[in-house]
Amino acid sequence: MEKKSNLLLCFGFFIFLGIYGFFLRGLSESDSLYPKFVLTLLAVLTVTMTLQVVMSKTDEYKTSLFIGFQKRQFFSVMAEGVIYLILINLLGYFTSTLLFVGGLLLTLGTPKKMSAIVTVGFCIFIYLVFRVFLGVPVPRGIIF
């Protein structure tokens, strides 16, 4: 077990407890009965885990959570993903997917030729499966 990462987790749960408890204030007694039960359960478990981590003598004060973490790559995927979701509202699902898949493949270092094949192939595949065969609705944009 790693003390640092577990303490970080406990800290995260304490913040969550605070937010959850804050939103509980405006509820009547009967409406808040079960949420209060859940809040108590969460509080007891978070305190138990904190004590377990703090009192542990064998655990090392370290964290290996982000060893080898590819910062640039990770945040590129995240950012392009957010742009993609915004673009869907404008360009519709198929056009924005074409741009997103192609763009992300290139960002992740896929050779251009392969990127083009995968992008076009994937878009044709989802068009045929979702639109033609199954009739599953896809997001429409303002332009398309």
Next chain:
Amino acid sequence: MGEIIHGFLNALMPMNLVAALLSVAVGIVIGSLPGLSAAMGVALLIPLTFGMSTETGLITLAGVYCGAVFGGSISAILIHTPGTSSAAATALDGYQLTLKGKPKKALNTAVISSFGGAMVSSVALYMFAPPLARLALKFGPAENFWLSIFGLTIIAGVSSKSVVKGLLSGAFGLSLSTIGMDPMSGVPRFTMDSVYLLDGLPFTATLIGLFSMSQVFILSEKVLTRIKNKVVEEGYNDGISFKEFKSIMPTILRSGVIGSVTGILPGAGGTIAAFIGYDWAKKFSKNKEEFGKGCIEGVAGPEAANNAVTGGSLIPTLTLGIPGNSVTAVLMGGLIIKGLQPGPDLFTIHGKITYTFFAGFIVVNVFMLLLGLFASKYFAKVSKVPNNCLIPIIFSLSVIGSYAIKNSMFDVWVMFAFGIIGYFVKKFGLNAAAVVLALIIGPIGEEGLRRVVLMYPERVVSHLFSSPISMTLVLMSLLSLISPLIISMVSSMKESRKSRIA
């Protein structure tokens, strides 16, 4: 009996056969891709089933589930990389057989054993699901409350590395389940004045976020190498002989039973069953010394066990609404979306659908056997697909999957948010399956508790502990919490005894 026969006839309809074949193929592809899980595959495929009839949709999900569990063994055998965690035990002897130039023998053993295990578990499904569903008829509000607690404690206690973390995951899921209108008064809770959240968190979007989108982030943080996995191209003539088939039959049957029982125990899962199956295969084998060096019994044991879990885990899912593992938790979501509530109604009002699903479960396993025997080599090539291609594809499929249910972009953003939450859940060693299970059983537990308070305001506590079923569930909850402690104590005692002898 009439419903069972009707189920078979219905499952053999052309549309259902096509769905079974294609879904098994998709499942095998997903399973053979290291890093992609069966739960992720089923979550992504749920929206695809919207355009299908309920029976066809459920058969499709079962096909992906069974296909993915077997698919994991293909990459385990051919490239020593288990596609799913439940195939880790298969890699021990399977890859050794490949190194000896006998990949076909290993693959044939794996698929025949997988089929055998699944058949044993389907017998268990037919035998045990209906009586357990009848027992569920006796459940009142107090029993439902304790059932939700039992479901959480067992999945948190058995399937997590740390009991506290498992329980924390469950409690986190319970807190998420309280978002939306109060089940009794209809007062909005934790909705932040959003009309989109009045019905609670969109379940499928949350599911896809936790299992599929989170995987996108997990893959994105790793170094994306362009080194392709080498798939062995030779040794595909030497299959399994009849004599060898006869020799592994006892192992298949034994592991089938092990897997079915493990599957029925919520939370235990395919990985545990596979290792028990491997261990027992070794214990009962005449060729103990061959284990680890490329022994077909070493492939048959874990493969029959992990595939038997598929049928076994459906038993508590369909009868009590407690999923046996993360895949059945997702599958149960698909069931609820189709308007089917797990419990006795599945075997009475919706009996025809349920028995078609059971028969479909057998049909998908027949297709798995055929595809495994004749096309494993080609499925293995899928493991060459690099992660940089998978990342945008899974992302786009997650978007369409979460949108399709309510045609709402809000659901897509929820899915994205839960992708980030799921990423941290995995990073910090929390249990995503426990979060999903809590989301499902939270409202059942709340309704149970609220009804008890409403009906017996003066004696809430005494009523909660009044019936034998409630007491049994309380005891089982306690046992599931204590069992990891007992197991670790027993294993440490064994270790110290071993070191003393040495």
